[in-house]
Amino acid sequence: MNIVVAIKHVPSTADELEINDEGVNLDFDEVDFTINEFDEQAIEQAVLVKEASGGEVTVIGVDVIEELDGVLHTALAKGADKAAKIVGDLEPPIDSHTQARWLADAIGGLTPDLVLTGVQAVDDLDGQIGPMLAAYLDLPYVGVVTGLSVSDGTATVHKEYAGGVMAEFEVNLPAVVGVQAAEKPPRYAPISKIRQMAKSADLEEYEADENVGDSGCEIRKMAKPVSAGHAEMLEGDAEEVAEKIIEILEERGLL
């Protein structure tokens, strides 16, 4: 079985995010990039499926800032068999629609039985890579998936709804699945294995077609949220604080 995982390289939220001078996006020179956390779940789920039912896992992503190699080497160290990147004269931001188009072009040639991707990414919370991949590849799509097993050309997937409602779907393969969480937490890739991959692995490259259109959406303004209210800190010893709490609760008619 041929499993493909589409991943996204996104700004790291460990950094304090700065807005660029134009006020329309992040200052990408002042932020590190990391793998989208939902894609990490998708990789784990792919490796779990491979371990349970056999197959080969290929991980592919758009190399937005030319630093995707480390992410791909980590995926290989976790159990992926092949890794590929979409390259070109690229600069962030590259919207989900464009990335989906490029990914679909590359993935189409890989004749996948199953395409996994994170259900959404922290950079735009658009959640469209999965559905668009499915549309471009003319495959069924199920999103917000928290578990998946494969047998006889069908995938059984668990989907999570609001309010703790779970559903089980059967999907004919090939299909695209948007992963919310893998059945197990993502495994650890020892650095020595990652470094070994960095020395030995061949990363396949696909040229990005710069003629594909973008999403048609334009960010007009980006700003940091302004804090609206403040927490009131109660000072004093335990007795005094307890009295103040009672006072506040009474004031609001809660006692």
Add this chain to the structure above:
Amino acid sequence: MDAGLDKVDAIWEKETAIIDGIDISGPWNRMFEQRVIWEYTPELIDKVADLPGAESFSWCYQCAACVPVCPVDMVGDYGPRKLYRKAQTGTDLQSADDLWLCTTCMNCVRVCKKVVDMVQIMPAVREQAVLDGFVPEELQKAFEDTAKYGNPLGQSQRKRAAWTKKSDAPVPIIKDVKRPVDVLWYVGSYPSYHPRGIDAALAAARIFHALDIDYAILGREEKDDGDSQRLAGENGLFEMLAEHNISVFEKYEWEQMVVTGPHEYNAFKKEYAKLGFERPIQHYTQFLSDHLDRLSPLLTHEVQAKVTFHDPCYLGRHHGEYDAPRALLNAIPGLELVEMGRCRENGYCCGGGGGGMWLDSFTQNHTTMRLSERRVLEAAAYGADILAVCCPFEVSRFEDAAKSTGNDQLRVLDILELLDMSMRGEI
């Protein structure tokens, strides 16, 4: 007990024993029965001892001298001899929770007649466990954060020098200084990011400035030393960080290095040296005690307090430095230094070493209290007002422990903070 056995002097013996057709029944026939220990194979001991670095595990003759000095045994059921016995009786250390409880404090090696060296054994077995995919979750996060961000706190690498903005003393960054300096100060991850660590870093900056030391820091080029990650089994991560740090150290000209933390001291002095980096390095307590003639006159304000000192394992036992921190404390006017029972060579462990810093919840499931809590109780029992430390792992550990054991009256301060207080009169 099986039928056909008699109890003689608290030992069960067979009523009759026939060996090779000869009836040898009698009170001595237990000599012909296998002792319990022979029912086990040495395979699981060999599994450990066959790993490079872990050979000494098989040297244990179970005298158990290590058990009463093991800080984990004091709050649980542990110690090298016990691990050996468990391996003999069927426990595979590589997949046992026991693997992650050792803090590599080295007190067992100190008393071991056979030099069974847990400081080598533990990282070797843990490395195998990590390669096989068995890592406690909290530790995995610390590994991943260190790999991604260069520090186990998961903070941005770009912000590594952000603390300097709070400093009233100048903190030069070596890249900007553009000339050789006398002292390269390796700040370390916790003093760079942890709020209480930053307090110590700010104090150090004021002290270095007051002493007119020509120093600089590496700023965002500095990354975690990686030694505790190595001891926790991530040798590849250690190598990656060591290669980075050594290349940065060698990029600039400086006479000597001063480090804030004992773990960094151990990393550079012992482990980076194996990779070819051999330069003069001092822990800050050593550096400042060498400058006591100039520092003492600056310590003008009394610190009226009963202070006890916690020897960091990686400065004391691992490197034999017990005097420098005490020389600094004794130089502070008004300060009364009281020693705890477990001090110097037999100093207790805070629980943070060997990866323990990132295994708090895991360890808690196997111990009756945190090691840091045990230590704080000891400090409180000696009537100390202040528990002085000189390892960046310890301030937050002991402060939390003081609160969780109801000893809020006990202040936990880095020696740097105490010196700074005496210098500036702000207590």
